[in-house]
Structure formats: structure tokens, C-alpha cells
Amino acid sequence: MPFTYRGDRLFATRKADANARNEEGGRDLLELARGTEGPFYVYALSDVLARARRLRASFGGQSASLHYAMKANGNPVLLRALAREGLGVDTVSGGEIEEALAAGFAPGAIIFSGAGKTVREVDFAVRSGIKQINVESPQELERIAHAARRSNRVADVAFRMNPDVSPRTHPYITTGFRENKFGMDESFIPELRRVLAAHRDSLRLRGLTLHIGSQLTELDSLEEAITKTLPVFRAFRAEGHALDRFDIGGGLGIDYSSDETAGEFALIEEYGRLANRLLGPEDCETLCEPGRILVARAGLLVGQVQYVKTTPHKTFAILDTGMHHLLRPALYGARHRVFPLEKRPDAEPRAYDVVGPICESSDFLAKDVPLPRVEPGDYLAIADAGAYGYSMASRYNRHALPIEVVLD
Numbered sequence: 001m002p003f004t005y006r007g008d009r010l011f012a013t014r015k016a017d018a019n020a021r022n023e024e025g026g027r028d029l030l031e032l033a034r035g036t037e038g039p040f041y042v043y044a045l046s047d048v049l050a051r052a053r054r055l056r057a058s059f060g061g062q063s064a065s066l067h068y069a070m071k072a073n074g075n076p077v078l079l080r081a082l083a084r085e086g087l088g089v090d091t092v093s094g095g096e097i098e099e100a101l102a103a104g105f106a107p108g109a110i111i112f113s114g115a116g117k118t119v120r121e122v123d124f125a126v127r128s129g130i131k132q133i134n135v136e137s138p139q140e141l142e143r144i145a146h147a148a149r150r151s152n153r154v155a156d157v158a159f160r161m162n163p164d165v166s167p168r169t170h171p172y173i174t175t176g177f178r179e180n181k182f183g184m185d186e187s188f189i190p191e192l193r194r195v196l197a198a199h200r201d202s203l204r205l206r207g208l209t210l211h212i213g214s215q216l217t218e219l220d221s222l223e224e225a226i227t228k229t230l231p232v233f234r235a236f237r238a239e240g241h242a243l244d245r246f247d248i249g250g251g252l253g254i255d256y257s258s259d260e261t262a263g264e265f266a267l268i269e270e271y272g273r274l275a276n277r278l279l280g281p282e283d284c285e286t287l288c289e290p291g292r293i294l295v296a297r298a299g300l301l302v303g304q305v306q307y308v309k310t311t312p313h314k315t316f317a318i319l320d321t322g323m324h325h326l327l328r329p330a331l332y333g334a335r336h337r338v339f340p341l342e343k344r345p346d347a348e349p350r351a352y353d354v355v356g357p358i359c360e361s362s363d364f365l366a367k368d369v370p371l372p373r374v375e376p377g378d379y380l381a382i383a384d385a386g387a388y389g390y391s392m393a394s395r396y397n398r399h400a401l402p403i404e405v406v407l408d
Contacts, residue, residue: 001045001259001260001297002044002047002297002298002385003029003044003300003381004027005238005343008342008344009028009029009030009342009343010026010029010030010339010340010341010342010381011026011027011028011029011339012026012027012029012044012407013026013027014044016387018084019059022023022378026096027102029042029220029300029302029341029379029381030341030342030379031310032197032302032405033302033304033341033379034402036302036405037319038072038082038320038400038402038403039301039302039304039319039325039401039402039403040302040402040403040404041299041301041302041305041385041386041389041390041404041405042299042300042302042404042405042406042407043073043075043295043299043386043404043405043406043407044076044154044298044314044407045077045078045298045381045406045407046408047297047381048078048081048082048294048295048298048408049063049081049082050387051083051268051293051294051298052066052068052082052085052087052145052294053083053085053328054265054268055268055271055272055288055290055293055294057272057273058135058187058268058269058271058273059275059276059286060272060276062272062275062276062279062280062286063283063284063286064272064275064286064287064288065088065090065286065287065288065331066087066088066112066288066290067087067088067090067109067110067287067288067301068087068088068089068090068289068290068291068294069090069250069289069290069291069292070089070090070091070092070096070180071090071092071096071291071388071390071391072291072292072295072296072386072387072388072391073291073293073295073299073386073387073388073390073391074096074099074391075348075390075404076099076102076168077102077404077406078295078406079099079103079104080102080103080104081085081408083103083104083105083109084104086090087278088105088109088110088131088242089105089109089110089111090110090111090112090113090250090289090291090337091110091111091112091114092112092113092114092396093114093121094118094121094124094125096118097112097121097124097125097128098124099132100266100306101128103188105125105144107128107129107130107131107288108129108130108131109131110128110130111130111131111132111134111179111247111289111342112125112132112133112134112286113134113160113209113211114136115136115137115182115270115350117133117140118225119143119147122143122147122390123147123150126144126147126151126153126155126349127151127153129153130247131156132156132157132159132206132207132247132287133156133158134157134158134159134160134247135157135158135159135160136160136182136183136184137188138188138191138192138194141157141203141361142195142196142199143197144157144203145195145198145199145202146202148199148202148203149202153202154201154202154203154204155202155203155204156204156206157203157204157205157206158205158206158207158208158209158245158247159184159192159205159208159209159301160183160208160209160210161183161184161185161208161209161229161232162182162183162184162185162210163183163185163210163212163224163225163228163229164185164228165212165221165222165224165225165228175255179183180276182211183211185212186232189232189300190305193239196241197272204242205236205241205242205243206242206243206245207243207244207245207246207247207284207285207287208224208229208232208233208236208243208246208247208250209231209246209247209248209287210226210229210247210248210250211247211249211250211251211289212225212249212251213251214250214251214253214291214292215251215253215254215292215385216251216252216253217254217255217263217264217267218408219274221269222248222249222251223274223278224273225275225342226275226278226279227246227278229279230282233246243284244284244285245283245284245285245286245287246279246282246285246286246287246321247284247286247287247288247289248275248279248286248288249257249288249289250288250289250290250291250292250293251291251292252264252267252268252290252292252293253267253292253293254292254293254296254297254344254384256334256335256336256337256384257335257337258332259337259383259394261297261337264288264293267293268293269370270313271288275288281317290318291387291390292387294384295386295387296358296384296386296387297384297386298386299384299385299387299389300380300381300382300383300385300386301321301326301365301381301382301385302319302321302341302380302381302382303319303320303322303325303326303356303372303379303382303390304320304377304378304379304380305318305375305376305377305378305379305380305382306318306319306320306357306376306398307321307376308375312330312407314353315351315352315353316351316352316353316354316355317352317354317355317357317374317380318355318356318357319354319355319357319365319380320356320357321356321365321382321402322355322357322363322364322365322392323356323358323360323362323363323364323365323396324356324358324363324393324394324395324396324397324399325356325389325390325393325402326365326382326385326389326392326393327388327393327394327403328389328392329364329365329366330360330362330363330364331392335366336365336366336382336383336385337382337383337384338354338364338365338366338369338371338380338382338383339380339381339383340371340372340374340378340379340380340381341376341378341379341380341381342379343372343378344372344373345372346371347356347372347374348372349371349372350370350371350373351368351369351370352366352368352369352370352371352374353366353367353368353369353381354366354367354369355382357397357399358396358397358399359397364385365382367371389403390404
């Protein structure tokens with residue numbers, strides 16, 4: 001883990017210095033908090049890069065390309081590091097494409113996903129010459145064809161299939177089930193064929209893509225989705241389309257209730273083996289779009305306790321950060337672990353609701369979390385906040401956005 005206690009204080013560390021007091025690579029987070037104005041996110045970059053290398057290695061010698069899901073965390077320092085590491089990037093808006101290019105990703109390393117691409121975004125993606133646009137509907141395919149003709153280009157596309165698979169995850173983050181807005185089932189294929197035939201000079205079908213959901217901790221559903229999609233892949237190839245890519249999406253999850261990482265590293269290894277077993281015989285490039293699995297563990301959200309309020313029913317630790325900085329608990333009922341930056345070892349733990357300053361009853365970061373005695377002025381860290389934290393933050397109630405600190 002990139003964060004650990006040394007004595008009574010929480011440090012950001014590298015594995016090499018985990019037993020040292022404060023050697024190179026370690027950082028006293030209480031010291032950092034005292035020198036930072038307001039709430040902040042802190043990211044351990046070395047942990048992100050180590051996970052990217054581990055995921056790449058899981059595919060062995062097979063042809064596989066990692067495209068980081070930028071929506072998870074678009075911090076520019078992190079993006080530049082992943083670009084230098086040789087990863088591609090998966091984007092879901094024109095703004096993300098612009099930021100990916102600015103961070104150093106080559107156009108040929110950028111995938112454009114998303115269900116609601118505007119004319120302006122599609123024009124920009126085509127003009128930029130990005131690697132692939134993941135198509136969500138025949139209407140979108142028509143839009144891409146017209147954009148390619150206007151730019152005198154041929155656009156490389158992949159069809160996002162909806163295999164009607166419902167993984168065991170929160171219903172708000174399933175994306176490959178028949179009730180979801182994402183992708184296309186086989187009923188769309190005749191219309192897709194018609195559009196391809198009408199625009200042979202401006203469209204090139206390169207592959208199929210699927211993404212069944214986020215926060216996956218088992219791969220049975222992914223295996224089912226790939227198996228159900230392969231006959232479509234082979235059928236398009238048999239029709240003469242030179243499909244040479246199969247995009248299996250991302251969505252690998254973590255256990256937010258624990259700091260035990262052995263299970264997620266085993267999941268990474270299984271993920272690569274599964275892709276090789278199913279797609280190796282197809283002689284194609286495997287694309288994947290990891291996000292949370294790379295960055296979630298590497299981030300903390302740190303806030304300062306402003307008040308401790310005790311009622312006959314609850315004790316509240318009221319922070320200067322809340323749902324406007326980390327929306328997941330309010331949106332999904334997500335549970336994040338909470339730690340003090342400095343422990344009081346002689347204090348008996350008690351249950352706190354850790355809440356923020358927003359004028360909503362849904363403004364909480366954790367409920368009934370056991371903590372040593374908390375006092376105003378203390379700093380608390382919300383764990384595993386590197387994914388879908390700052391990227392979903394807002395200025396609701398006109399609060400400022402948190403600061404982001406990247407440690408390397």
C-alpha cells in the first residue's frame with residue numbers, strides 16, 4: 001500500500017522505504033496538510049506506475065494495448081507520467097481528447113468512447129487522427145462518416161456491443177445489460193452494415209469493443225460477454241472487414257473495505273490470462289481500458305475537522321470537505337475507509353458520521369466509522385479516493401475545488 005502509519009502518523013511511502021522513518025520517497029502527510037490551504041487530494045504516482053506495469057505484464061507476450069480510462073482521474077501530472085510510460089488513453093469527451101494531447105499522448109494512442117458525442121467533438125476527433133472511435137449507434141456512425149468526408153480522412157471505428165450481461169456490481173455502473181443506454185445488440189447490425197456500405201470511402205471498421213461495467217471483482221461476466229461477442233467479430237471478418245482489434249473494456253475493481261491488495265493483483269493476473277485464452281486464437285490486438293484498478297488505491301482525500309457535534313443519536317465529525325469533493329458515497333452509497341493523519345493511541349474508538357459543509361442531508365463521506373477521539377483541527381484521510389474523486393468534484397454551494405498534490 002502507498003500509505004502506511006509510522007508510529008502514530010500517516011505517511012505516503014514507496015515499498016522500498018516502508019520500514020524507514022522518512023527516507024526519500026516518504027512523506028509525512030500531517031506535515032503536508034499543515035502546509036496546504038484547505039482540503040486536498042494526494043496521489044502516490046509510483047503506485048500507479050507499478051500497477052500499470054503489472055497489468056501490462058499480465059498479458060505476457062500477447063499483443064495488448066492499455067488505454068488508461070481518463071475519466072477516473074485526469075490529473076495532468078499523472079497523465080504525463082502514463083504517456084511517458086507508453087500507455088494509451090481512453091477518452092469520453094472532446095475536452096478529454098484535448099487534455100490527453102496536451103499531456104503528451106500521441107493521436108494514435110487515443111480512443112474516443114461515450115454515448116453522446118456531439119458533431120463538434122466528432123469533427124475534432126476525426127481531424128486529430130485518433131486511433132479509434134467507439135461507436136454507440138448507427139446514427140453516430142453516420143455522423144462520423146460525414147465528419148471524415150469533411151476532413152478528407154478515413155475514420156477508424158469499433159462497434160461497441162451490448163452483450164446483455166449483468167455483472168455483480170452497483171446498478172448505476174453496469175453498462176453491458178439490455179436496459180443500459182450503452183452499446184448495441186445484434187439487432188443493430190443490419191443498419192450498421194448499411195452505413196458502412198454507404199460510406200466505404202470514409203469509414204474503416206477495425207474492431208469490436210465492449211464494457212460491461214465498473215467495479216468488477218470477478219470475471220465470469222466478462223468471459224460471458226467476450227464469448228457472446230466473438231461470433232459477431234468473426235462474422236464481420238468473414239464479410240471482408242479487416243478487423244484487427246478487440247477491446248474488452250476495463251472496470252476492474254478494488255475492495256474498498258480493506259487495504260488487502262493480494263486479491264486485486266490476482267484479479268489483474270486473471271484478467272490478462274482470460275484475454276489471452278479467448279482472444280489469442282483470433283490473431284488480433286487486445287485493447288483494454290483500465291481506470292480504477294490503476295489509480296484508486298493511490299489517492300487520499302484529506303480534510304480538516306471543523307466541529308464535532310454530538311446528538312442523542314449520532315456523533316458527527318464535520319469536515320471542510322464533503323460530497324462536493326468526493327461524490328461516490330452520496331451517489332452510490334459507496335463506503336470508504338477513514339483514517340486520522342495522527343492517531344491518539346490512548347483514545348478509545350467511537351463511531352462517527354464523517355460529513356461535510358454542504359446543505360444537503362446526503363453530504364456524507366462515511367457513516368458509523370470507528371475512529372479514535374476526534375477533535376476540531378484534526379485531519380482525516382478518506383482512503384482509496386484516487387478514482388472518481390476529483391474528476392467528479394464540483395463547486396456546489398460555491399465552495400472551492402480541492403487542491404491536488406502528486407507525490408513521486
